[in-house]
Structure formats: structure tokens, C-alpha cells
Amino acid sequence: MAHIVKIQDGYSFYVREGETLLEVLEAQNIQTEYQCRQGYCGSCQLQLVEGQVEYNREPPLAFIPDGRVLPCCCEPRSDLVLALAVPVPPRSDGGAQRRTLDEKSRAQQDTLHSTPAEMAETTR
Amino acid sequence: MTYTTFNRNLFDGTAEPMFFGQNVNVARYDVQKHAIFEHLIQKQLSFFWRPEEVDLSCDRSDFRNLPEHEQHIFLSNLKYQTLLDSVQGRSPNMALLPIASLAELETWIETWSFSETIHSRSYTHIMRNLVDEPTSVFDDIVNNEAIVSRAAAVTCHYDELITGIQLYQTLGEGRHQLPDKTVTVSLRDLKKKLYLTLVSVNVLEAIRFYVSFACSFAFAERATMEGNAKIIKLIARDEALHLTGTQHMLQLMASGRDDPEMAEIARELKEEARQIFVEAARQEKEWAAYLFRDGSMIGLNREILEQYVEYITCQRMIAVNFEPAFEVKQNPLPWMNSWLNSDHVQVAPQEVEVSSYLVGQVDSDVHHDDFREFTL
Numbered sequence: 001m002a003h004i005v006k007i008q009d010g011y012s013f014y015v016r017e018g019e020t021l022l023e024v025l026e027a028q029n030i031q032t033e034y035q036c037r038q039g040y041c042g043s044c045q046l047q048l049v050e051g052q053v054e055y056n057r058e059p060p061l062a063f064i065p066d067g068r069v070l071p072c073c074c075e076p077r078s079d080l081v082l083a084l085a086v087p088v089p090p091r092s093d094g095g096a097q098r099r100t101l102d103e104k105s106r107a108q109q110d111t112l113h114s115t116p117a118e119m120a121e122t123t124r
Numbered sequence: 125m126t127y128t129t130f131n132r133n134l135f136d137g138t139a140e141p142m143f144f145g146q147n148v149n150v151a152r153y154d155v156q157k158h159a160i161f162e163h164l165i166q167k168q169l170s171f172f173w174r175p176e177e178v179d180l181s182c183d184r185s186d187f188r189n190l191p192e193h194e195q196h197i198f199l200s201n202l203k204y205q206t207l208l209d210s211v212q213g214r215s216p217n218m219a220l221l222p223i224a225s226l227a228e229l230e231t232w233i234e235t236w237s238f239s240e241t242i243h244s245r246s247y248t249h250i251m252r253n254l255v256d257e258p259t260s261v262f263d264d265i266v267n268n269e270a271i272v273s274r275a276a277a278v279t280c281h282y283d284e285l286i287t288g289i290q291l292y293q294t295l296g297e298g299r300h301q302l303p304d305k306t307v308t309v310s311l312r313d314l315k316k317k318l319y320l321t322l323v324s325v326n327v328l329e330a331i332r333f334y335v336s337f338a339c340s341f342a343f344a345e346r347a348t349m350e351g352n353a354k355i356i357k358l359i360a361r362d363e364a365l366h367l368t369g370t371q372h373m374l375q376l377m378a379s380g381r382d383d384p385e386m387a388e389i390a391r392e393l394k395e396e397a398r399q400i401f402v403e404a405a406r407q408e409k410e411w412a413a414y415l416f417r418d419g420s421m422i423g424l425n426r427e428i429l430e431q432y433v434e435y436i437t438c439q440r441m442i443a444v445n446f447e448p449a450f451e452v453k454q455n456p457l458p459w460m461n462s463w464l465n466s467d468h469v470q471v472a473p474q475e476v477e478v479s480s481y482l483v484g485q486v487d488s489d490v491h492h493d494d495f496r497e498f499t500l
């Protein structure tokens with residue numbers, strides 16, 4: 001039976017067999033961090049509140065603090081509850097990107113290509 | 125405590141602590157106290173690359189076409205990276221090798237530091253390609269005040285530790301009269317210096333370098349200076365491994381599993397160590413002000429880089445169990461992840477699989493069946 005991942009104080013979703021936890025979160029448009037996706041940099045680490053995961057290849061090289069997991073190289077082995085550092089709604093594409101632009105270039109960018117929704121995002 | 129290059133004592137190497145135990149004798153890797161260092165060595169070896177394999181021919185004209193204030197950002201960032209890797213190419217060897225007591229740790233330190241010399245060599249490769257007169261750029265690393273003040277912060281812990289070890293290894297513990305002053309040498313004090321040095325190395329590789337990567341990739345994000353970004357991707361892959369190595373050392377110390385006295389020291393120095401993170405974040409923000417003093421670039425400005433400094437500082441503090449210094453927020457540069465990821469860096473065509481493990485590729489088991497088709 002497919003496992004369920006629940007984001008603490010958030011919503012839940014099913015996991016497809018064979019996907020890493022990172023892929024599962026990405027498929028949900030949850031902004032997750034990563035660098036190596038191979039278990040040696042540690043940047044993807046998340047807090048696991050409840051449940052079990054299994055590391056799929058050789059044991060990861062990155063240091064894993066107690067209570068944390070490396071989603072890039074593990075798969076859920078039970079239903080999970082995860083706590084995100086920053087509780088976020090699903091990312092609206094482009095929204096995150098736009099926040100990296102400074103005022104001047106943002107103005108340029110807006111005149112180049114923006115949808116009304118993106119305009120709302122930048123002026124918020 | 126005099127250093128010896130080949131310890132004549134027969135002892136169980138796996139019973140030694142990481143640092144300040146016996147000097148290592150036989151460089152053997154079949155038994156390990158901390159297997160993590162052996163794995164890091166293997167991984168680092170599998171990452172081997174050479175800067176000359178990356179084609180930079182487009183970067184020269186890209187650079188000429190940058191407005192002057194963006195050339196300032198690019199070159200200053202490159203100078204800062206050059207400084208950091210000049211330090212890293214020698215300091216782990218100078219500071220840590222004389223006190224390392226495990227063969228696998230000793231070799232990890234050498235492998236780590238060697239990879240830093242490749243980073244330094246790539247800056248020369250990049251610089252040669254960009255400017256006709258690299259000397260003036262390199263000289264500025266020693267002359268420019270904004271960079272020199274970085275250098276002081278980056279090297280002070282290393283230098284203190286190195287001086288302390290030299291005294292310890294020549295004079296031993298106790299009070300000693302030197303020509304110009306009296307010094308007190310104590311092992312506990314040296315262990316404290318070691319702990320703080322490792323924290324500052326982690327700050328250097330896991331924070332300072334990542335801030336500089338953000339600047340490098342901000343250019344590539346706009347499809348300019350892309351050859352440079354390819355090199356930086358390879359450097360970032362190495363740095364990810366280095367910071368993992370240092371995080372392991374810090375955690376092994378804090379846990380007391382390696383040397384109980386180190387666990388005490390880690391507790392005692394927690395606040396001082398935390399301040400190294402806080403202070404580095406402040407300095408990096410100051411640096412951001414210098415970078416963007418003549419104007420922002422498309423996609424990156426002073427405020428956003430400062431937000432990234434806070435973001436990455438929090439990430440790294442959490443990773444070593446420190447209370448984060450700033451409010452934990454979302455990554456302000458979400459495009460960094462895909463640039464930092466090196467899965468698709470192609471160096472030379474024959475080296476497509478640069479990031480894979482190279483160990484165990486030769487199957488040395490021979491079975492009777494293998495000779496089935498042989499006739500004599």
C-alpha cells in the first residue's frame with residue numbers, strides 16, 4: 001500500500017513507489033533544498049517527526065543530525081510526518097524566481113513578460 | 125610530543141583519537157576508527173577534474189561586454205575565491221597534519237587540501253583567459269583593503285593553532301621563556317584552538333564560499349560567463365564534500381565518542397563558536413556592500429545577497445546543532461540549487477561519469493567457469 005507523507009500543520013499526499021522523498025516533495029511543488037542529490041552534501045536535510053525511511057544506496061556520507069533525514073537518498077518505509085523549516089504554501093512558479101530580482105530589473109522584467117498573477121505577486 | 129614522520133611504537137591505531145594522540149606510523153586503510161574519512165577520500169578521488177578541461181573561450185568576450193560595475197563584481201568575487209582557496213590549499217596540511225593521529229584522517233586531510241590546489245589552479249586558468257595582465261589582479265588580493273580584512277578573519281584561527289602546535293612540539297607543555305615573551309603551552313588550550321579552527325574552516329567552506337558561488341552563478345543565470353560557472357560547479361561539488369568532512373569532525377568531537385575532553389571543550393566553547401558564524405555573516409554582508417558599491421546586477425543586488433548570507437548561515441548552523449543566528453526563511457535564491465548540482469557537468473567526453481564512485485570497478489574474483497573456453 002502506498003505510504004502517506006504529511007507536512008506538519010499542512011496537507012498530506014501519497015508517495016509513489018520508487019521515488020525518493022525529495023522527488024515526492026518536488027512533485028508537490030514544495031520548495032526543498034538540494035545540492036548533490038547523492039547524500040554527501042547534507043543540504044536537503046529535513047526534520048522527520050514521525051515514521052521510518054530507508055536509505056536506498058550506500059549509506060549517505062553527509063552527517064545527519066538526530067531526528068533529521070536526507071530526502072535526496074531515502075524512501076519512506078511507513079507513513080511520515082515531516083516538519084518544514086518554513087511552512088510554505090505550494091510554490092507558484094516564477095514567484096520564487098521573481099523575488100531574486102532587484103527593483104530596477106524587476107520593472108524591466110515586468111514589462112517584458114508578466115501575467116496578471118505574477119504582477120500581483122511582485123507588488124505584494 | 126616532538127613530531128615524528130614514522131612513529132616506531134607498536135600500538136592499536138584504531139584506539140587513538142582523531143587529533144593529539146600518537147603520531148601515525150603505517151599508512152594503512154584496511155582498518156579504520158572512523159570509516160567516514162575513508163569514504164570521503166574515495167568520493168573525493170572519484171571527483172578528480174582539471175580546470176583546463178573546461179572551455180572558457182566565450183567568457184573572454186562576455187567579460188568585455190559586461191558594464192564596468194559588473195566587471196568589478198565579477199573580478200572582486202574571483203579575487204575573494206582565490207584568497208579562500210590559497211588558504212585552503214595549504215592550511216589543513218600545515219595545521220592539521222602534525223596533530224592527526226589516524227591514518228584515514230591524515231589521508232583525508234591531504235586529499236582535501238590537494239583538491240583545493242586544483243581550485244586555485246582554476247582561478248589562474250580563468251584569470252589568464254579574462255585579462256591580459258593577471259599580475260595586477262593577483263596583486264590586488266594582497267593590496268586591496270576590502271580583501272585583506274577578509275584574509276585576517278579567515279586565517280586568524282589557523283595561524284594561532286599552527287603557532288601553538290609549533291611551541292607544543294618543540295617545547296612541550298608548561299611555561300616557557302622566549303626571547304621576546306613568556307608563553308604557557310597547554311594541551312587543553314591547543315584542543316580549544318583546534319575546535320575553533322574547525323568551526324572557522326566550516327564557516328569558510330560552507331558559508332563564505334557559497335556566498336561567492338551565488339555571485340558566480342548569478343552571471344550564468346543570465347547566460348553570461350558560463351564557462352566560469354562550469355568550473356565553479358566542479359569546485360562547489362568538492363566544497364560540499366569538504367564541509368561534510370568538517371561537520372563530521374565537529375560532531376565526532378561534540379559527541380565525546382572520539383575524545384571525551386573534546387566534548388567538554390565543545391560545550392565550553394559553544395557560544396564562542398557560535399559567534400564565529402555570526403561574525404562571518406556580518407563580514408559577508410559587508411563584502412556584499414563592497415561588491416555592489418557601484419550598482420547592482422540583473423538578478424542580484426546587495427539586499428538579496430545579504431538575505432542569502434542569512435539563509436545559508438542558518439542552514440549551516442542547524443547542521444552542526446547550533447541555534448540559528450537569524451530567522452529561518454526560504455532560500456531567497458531558489459535557482460542556486462540547480463546550479464550547485466553537478467549531475468550534468470560534462471568535462472571531457474570520456475569523463476561523463478565524473479561524479480560516480482570509481483571503486484570496485486574491477487572485478488577481481490575469478491571463477492572456474494571463467495576458464496571454460498580456454499584450451500591449451
Ligand code: FES
Pocket residue numbers: 033034035036037038039040041042043044045062070071072073
Ligand atoms: S542533496 Fe546532498 S545530501 Fe541530499
Ligand SMILES: [Fe+2]
Pocket residue numbers: 209212239240243359363
Ligand atoms: Fe576550494
Ligand SMILES: [Fe+2]
Pocket residue numbers: 212240329362363366
Ligand atoms: Fe574546500
